[in-house]
Amino acid sequence: GAGVSQSPSNKVTEKGKDVELRCDPISGHTALYWYRQSLGQGLEFLIYFQGNSAPDKSGLPSDRFSAERTGGSVSTLTIQRTQQEDSAVYLCASSLQGNYGYTFGSGTRLTVV
Amino acid sequence: QQQVKQSPQSLIVQKGGISIINCAYENTAFDYFPWYQQFPGKGPALLIAIRPDVSEKKEGRFTISFNKSAKQFSLHIMDSQPGDSATYFCAASGYGGATNKLIFGTGTLLAVQP
Numbered sequence: 528g529a530g531v532s533q534s535p536s537n538k539v540t541e542k543g544k545d546v547e548l549r550c551d552p553i554s555g556h557t558a559l560y561w562y563r564q565s566l567g568q569g570l571e572f573l574i575y576f577q578g579n580s581a582p583d584k585s586g587l588p589s590d591r592f593s594a595e596r597t598g599g600s601v602s603t604l605t606i607q608r609t610q611q612e613d614s615a616v617y618l619c620a621s622s623l624q625g626n627y628g629y630t631f632g633s634g635t636r637l638t639v640v
Numbered sequence: 641q642q643q644v645k646q647s648p649q650s651l652i653v654q655k656g657g658i659s660i661i662n663c664a665y666e667n668t669a670f671d672y673f674p675w676y677q678q679f680p681g682k683g684p685a686l687l688i689a690i691r692p693d694v695s696e697k698k699e700g701r702f703t704i705s706f707n708k709s710a711k712q713f714s715l716h717i718m719d720s721q722p723g724d725s726a727t728y729f730c731a732a733s734g735y736g737g738a739t740n741k742l743i744f745g746t747g748t749l750l751a752v753q754p
Binding site: 531560562568569570572575577583618620627628629630631632633634 | 646672674676681682683684685686689729731733740741742743744745746747
């Protein structure tokens with residue numbers, strides 16, 4: 528597609544439920560990133576996929592968070608047993624290999640009640 | 641050492657004035673310094689970026705000034721307009737290892753008053 532597509536745009540879930548957030552990167556972009564943006568905060572790195580290399584998971588805040596990227600394209604971020612502190616905007620970005628120019632999606636606003 | 645420190649947290653500028661946002665970093669392995677602009681409800685969009693081999697880069701009304709020895713860089717918005725009102729993030733990254741992803745500052749909320 529023309530841009531990075533994220534779904535859903537908004538998600539309200541009950542504490543303790545699992546959620547899945549989807550990211551569809553720009554066609555041909557081999558690098559894919561997930562960031563979290565809490566209210567009034569900067570962008571916190573979560574995970575990075577580059578081609579067929581092992582992902583860089585160094586930013587995942589706990590083992591409740593996981594992500595996968597199937598076929599080098601679509602990525603899913605899963606949060607298990609959601610907590611209120613998980614409420615944030617989850618942003619996905621993609622870039623060409625070796626190109627630092629990220630293109631971000633519009634994000635998924637997650638609210639845990 | 642992975643942090644990027646950004647200031648001010650918020651900024652109010654009159655239309656036609658100059659907006660200045662500052663960032664500082666510690667990791668000398670960083671070699672790419674972009675600025676992103678974010679409007680409410682949207683993802684950040686790349687505005688302008690610089691590499692450490694130059695001290696200044698200008699694109700239209702937007703200029704990055706880079707001071708390698710001080711490990712600081714700044715964004716200057718000349719002739720600021722109300723449409724520039726947004727949140728601005730500085731960032732830094734390198735190539736390979738722990739620096740191969742963008743590390744963002746905490747953002748500056750800019751309001752340009754008409």
